[in-house]
Amino acid sequence: MMAPRVVALLLMAALQVSCNPFRRERAVEITTSDIPLAARWNGTLGTPATLAGAVQIRGSAWMGSPEGSSNTTVEVRLSNATPGGRHPWHVHRGQCGSDGGIWGEASDYGTITIDGDGNGSARATVDLPTPSSGNYYVNVHAAPNNMQTIVACGNLAPPSR
Numbered sequence: 001m002m003a004p005r006v007v008a009l010l011l012m013a014a015l016q017v018s019c020n021p022f023r024r025e026r027a028v029e030i031t032t033s034d035i036p037l038a039a040r041w042n043g044t045l046g047t048p049a050t051l052a053g054a055v056q057i058r059g060s061a062w063m064g065s066p067e068g069s070s071n072t073t074v075e076v077r078l079s080n081a082t083p084g085g086r087h088p089w090h091v092h093r094g095q096c097g098s099d100g101g102i103w104g105e106a107s108d109y110g111t112i113t114i115d116g117d118g119n120g121s122a123r124a125t126v127d128l129p130t131p132s133s134g135n136y137y138v139n140v141h142a143a144p145n146n147m148q149t150i151v152a153c154g155n156l157a158p159p160s161r
Contacts, residue, residue, distance in 0.1 A: 039067075039130075040159055041064060041130070041131075041156040041157065041159060042060070043061045043137065043156040043157060044058075044154050045057070045058065045059035045060060045061060045140065045152040046059075048096070048097075048152075051151065055081075055082075056080055057140070057151050057152040059077050059079060059154070060076070060154075061074070061077070061091075061154055062075055062156075063091060063126075063156065064130050069129075070129050071127055071129075072128055072130045073123065073126075074109075074138075076121065076122055076138055077121040078140065079118060079119050080118050081114045081119070082114060083114055083118055084116075085114040085120075086113055086143060087111060087141055087151065088111050088140075088143075089111075089122065089139065090102045090138070091103040091104065091109075091136055092137055094135055095137050095155050096139070097153075103136060104126035108125065108127070110124060111144065132158075137153060139153045
């Protein structure tokens, strides 16, 4: 008869300790490697009109770097793509439809692999400082053996600094 009471008291004590409103812990850990949203170039990707009806990929992309860094991180996320697809991608100078060449080295960028739900993402590090002005965009190619077909493109808007 005494054992269930002891167990109940121990459980209540554990519950009180875990729910203590006076315990001071940080809810979110922020590191110096985080890049503030306001310091990023951001863009929304979509399928070019020439492929409307055949493919309808959507996505987002950003590029930026932590303060003081000489490299730029670029990330792209896609949805509504064909599961199992592999899509090379790059940041270019210019705007969608007006190519000014790849920004950085083509080898800086990998391939986005699409999962079974039609989603994929990739991150690259470009050995250049994040630009402070200009026009840039992200394009996504149909496949490694079909680089001439762009299945998604999005202009990057400069940071609001």
